Each structure stands twice: as C-alpha cells, then as structure tokens.
Amino acid sequence: MDIDTLNQIKNNATLLHDNQRIESALSCLVEKLTLDYANKNPIFLVVMNGGLIFAGQLLSRLKFPAQIDYCHATRYRGNTSGGEIGWKVEPHMDLAGRHVVILDDILDEGHTLKAIIEHCRSRKAQSVKTLVLIEKIHDRKASPGMRPDYCELETPDKYVFGYGMDYNHYWRNSDEIYIFNPERNDTE
Ligand SMILES: O=P(O)(O)OC[C@H]1O[C@H](OP(=O)(O)OP(=O)(O)O)[C@H](O)[C@@H]1O
Numbered sequence: 632m633d634i635d636t637l638n639q640i641k642n643n644a645t646l647l648h649d650n651q652r653i654e655s656a657l658s659c660l661v662e663k664l665t666l667d668y669a670n671k672n673p674i675f676l677v678v679m680n681g682g683l684i685f686a687g688q689l690l691s692r693l694k695f696p697a698q699i700d701y702c703h704a705t706r707y708r709g710n711t712s713g714g715e716i717g718w719k720v721e722p723h724m725d726l727a728g729r730h731v732v733i734l735d736d737i738l739d740e741g742h743t744l745k746a747i748i749e750h751c752r753s754r755k756a757q758s759v760k761t762l763v764l765i766e767k768i769h770d771r772k773a774s775p776g777m778r779p780d781y782c783e784l785e786t787p788d789k790y791v792f793g794y795g796m797d798y799n800h801y802w803r804n805s806d807e808i809y810i811f812n813p814e815r816n817d818t819e
Pocket residue numbers: 678679680681682704705706707708709713735736737738739740741742743744797
C-alpha cells in the first residue's frame with residue numbers, strides 16, 4: 632500500500648478518541664490497577680502486536696513492582712475481519728500461582744482474549760483478569776456478555792485503528808484512535 636493511500640486512509644477516517652481522552656483513560660486505569668495490584672506482584676501479559684503502545688504508555692506509569700511478559704496470538708492478520716486464532720508466541724514466564732493481567736488493545740468479539748484466558752488458567756495462574764484500551768460494543772461476543780475487567784474507552788461496531796491498532800499493518804503509531812470509513816476509500 633503506497634504512502635499517499637495510507638495518508639488518505641487517515642484523512643478519511645473519523646476521529647473517535649483524541650490523545651487527551653486517551654490520557655485521562657490511562658490515569659483512571661493507573662488508579663484502579665494501583666488499588667487492586669500494588670501488593671499482588673502481578674504479571675502483565677501483553678498481547679502483541681496490538682497491546683504494544685498501550686502497554687508502553689500505561690505500565691510505565693505504575694509505581695508498584697510488577698513483571699511484564701508478552702505473548703502473540705493473532706486472528707486478524709492485517710484484515711478488517713477475524714479468522715481462526717493462531718499462537719505465534721506463548722507466555723514465557725511461569726504463571727503458576729501468579730496474578731495475571733492480560734493487556735490488549737481491543738476486546739472485539741473476544742475470541743483472542745478468551746483463548747489467552749484459557750491458556751493462563753491451564754497454566755495454573757492464581758487469578759486472570761483482562762485489561763484493554765477499548766471495548767467494541769455489539770452482541771457477537773465469544774461468550775455472551777463478555778466484558779473486560781478494566782477498560783475506560785468504547786467504540787461502536789466499526790473497524791478502528793491507532794494507538795496500537797492497525798489498518799492493514801499500518802497506523803499503530805497514531806496517538807489517537809480513528810474509525811476507518813470504507814465508503815470513503817476504494818481499498819475494500
Ligand atoms: O476480540 P477479537 O475479535 O478476538 O479481536 C481482538 C484482537 O484482534 C487484534 O489482534 P490481531 O489478530 O489483529 O493481531 P495484531 O495484534 O497483531 O494486530 C487485537 O490486537 C486483539 O488482539
């Protein structure tokens with residue numbers, strides 16, 4: 632995809648959450664995580680690639696001891712609709728007896744988080760919670776009523792990008808979150 636087209640994608644997108652809104656969401660999350668995890672020696676398990684920016688921005692603000700691990704499970708592979716989930720990298724640390732917080736960019740249908748939750752439980756984590764930057768609102772969840780344990784931002788049922796979330800593997804680097812508008816682009 633050429634640079635002009637990629638710039639057009641962003642110019643034609645709708646701004647959903649600006650950086651100020653994201654910053655205030657991060658502050659709320661820091662407060663909640665500090666209350667719940669300051670004395671629990673948690674492992675934050677970052678889901679690559681989408682969780683990268685959110686993790687970097689959020690976890691560096693926590694003032695209590697924590698460990699960070701990562702895993703890579705993907706089912707979108709740069710597309711705007713999901714397929715089968717595939718493990719690329721499993722968590723490295725011993726999760727047995729630990730409080731694990733799975734950190735990802737978005738809970739959409741929830742198949743990705745569901746698979747990672749089950750994986751952490753099978754490795755005998757003491758507790759497993761989910762922390763996402765943004766939750767997509769619709770009724771097609773992997774388990775009915777599935778919600779993240781920690782999340783401060785919502786999106787309607789549209790494809791979004793920015794702040795870790797990609798459009799065709801691009802624009803994860805944006806510090807704002809946009810709604811992709813397919814009707815304004817002739818890419819799909
Ligand atoms: O709730 P779901 O419907 O399962 O979708 C959410 C997942 O989709 C995206 O990952 P993707 O598979 O695109 O991989 P990526 O993080 O490498 O972009 C996103 O980062 C979440 O992990």
